[in-house]
Amino acid sequence: MIRLRRQDVGVWRLVAQRVVPALDDAAAVVTHLGAVQAQDLRAAATAVALRTRPGTTAGLAAALDAGTVVRSWPMRGTLHLVRAADLRWVLALCATRTITATRRRREQLAITDADLDVARATVRTNCPPTGATRADLLAAFEAAGQGTSGGRGYHLLHHLALTADLCLGPLAGREQLFVPLDSWVPEGVLPPDPLAEWTRRHLRSHGPTTATDVAFWTGLPLGTVRRGFEAVRTEFETVDVEGVEHLVDPGLPDLVEAHRSAARGVHLLPGFDEFLLGYADRSAVLAPQHAERVAPGGNGVFRGMLVAAGQVVGTWTRAGDRPDVVPFTELSTTRRAAVDRRARTLPSGRLDQRD
Numbered sequence: 110m111i112r113l114r115r116q117d118v119g120v121w122r123l124v125a126q127r128v129v130p131a132l133d134d135a136a137a138v139v140t141h142l143g144a145v146q147a148q149d150l151r152a153a154a155t156a157v158a159l160r161t162r163p164g165t166t167a168g169l170a171a172a173l174d175a176g177t178v179v180r181s182w183p184m185r186g187t188l189h190l191v192r193a194a195d196l197r198w199v200l201a202l203c204a205t206r207t208i209t210a211t212r213r214r215r216e217q218l219a220i221t222d223a224d225l226d227v228a229r230a231t232v233r234t235n236c237p238p239t240g241a242t243r244a245d246l247l248a249a250f251e252a253a254g255q256g257t258s259g260g261r262g263y264h265l266l267h268h269l270a271l272t273a274d275l276c277l278g279p280l281a282g283r284e285q286l287f288v289p290l291d292s293w294v295p296e297g298v299l300p301p302d303p304l305a306e307w308t309r310r311h312l313r314s315h316g317p318t319t320a321t322d323v324a325f326w327t328g329l330p331l332g333t334v335r336r337g338f339e340a341v342r343t344e345f346e347t348v349d350v351e352g353v354e355h356l357v358d359p360g361l362p363d364l365v366e367a368h369r370s371a372a373r374g375v376h377l378l379p380g381f382d383e384f385l386l387g388y389a390d391r392s393a394v395l396a397p398q399h400a401e402r403v404a405p406g407g408n409g410v411f412r413g414m415l416v417a418a419g420q421v422v423g424t425w426t427r428a429g430d431r432p433d434v435v436p437f438t439e440l441s442t443t444r445r446a447a448v449d450r451r452a453r454t455l456p457s458g459r460l461d462q463r464d
Contacts, residue, residue: 119419135168143310155458194297240286308337316357325389
């Protein structure tokens with residue numbers, strides 16, 4: 110068993126998530142991470158670009174246009190980028206809970222099962238394999254007698270994505286088109302044990318991590334996740350973080366040793382980055398007294414993060430082409446210079462620019 114200080118957890122996670130060392134391309138990043146939180150597509154594109162050797166958004170734009178990566182609501186009712194070949198089985202594993210949890214909202218919006226059937230038939234008629242805009246589909250719903258105001262149209266699209274009828278695929282300028290899942294995404298290979306595979310994917314890419322973290326990430330019940338943990342436990346190394354058991358990929362300690370200096374350096378990570386949002390307990394990398402500064406008001410919107418030595422030490426927002434960095438405490442001259450260097454190479458995140 111490896112014993113790890115709590116203050117070192119963030120450095121290990123930066124390496125596990127391949128902030129360093131970077132991977133070859135965007136599809137490799139999404140496959141490695143399993144899912145990349147993407148309700149803010151610009152932030153997600155930045156997160157992926159930072160983890161690739163080219164460091165640009167061009168790779169993700171190409172992967173979306175080619176259909177190797179898609180965007181949908183596979184877990185927790187939240188938009189994520191996922192490898193296209195994984196989407197169906199991840200939806201089957203995780204989306205049922207979201208469908209059940211949103212039943213009350215469907216009732217409030219007067220959406221019946223018959224309405225969902227009409228919406229599904231409307232999509233099949235009005236969403237070609239090359240894709241349709243959100244506005245086009247909402248107009249088609251209206252023409253079919255399905256009102257779209259008050260969030261009703263959004264919920265129809267959301268539900269059809271959860272049931273594997275739709276996903277978000279190629280780009281049209283700054284907009285991402287909806288596409289029929291059956292025509293856009295070829296049938297993937299179903300893992301022998303989907304729960305074990307999804308647990309394995311998280312452990313490989315997010316370690317050190319716990320069963321509670323995986324339950325938060327997937328939105329699955331803790332008891333279910335513990336079964337997944339037990340199914341793959343022998344494949345992973347146990348790490349003790351101040352008395353709490355975590356698991357990591359067995360190759361991670363050597364990778365950390367090889368890239369510790371770079372991982373401990375300065376990083377500008379976007380809002381909603383997996384470095385923070387991939388875990389139930391974020392206190393190992395973000396001091397509780399600063400949590401409000403990263404997610405003001407607790408309204409679900411996360412600012413970009415300044416990370417140093419594996420800790421969140423400030424926030425940043427975009428100010429034109431340059432990030433406006435606000436540290437929690439005054440930065441040393443050396444660290445400020447490092448922030449400036451990072452800022453000059455920060456991807457724009459704009460997929461239409463493909464920087």
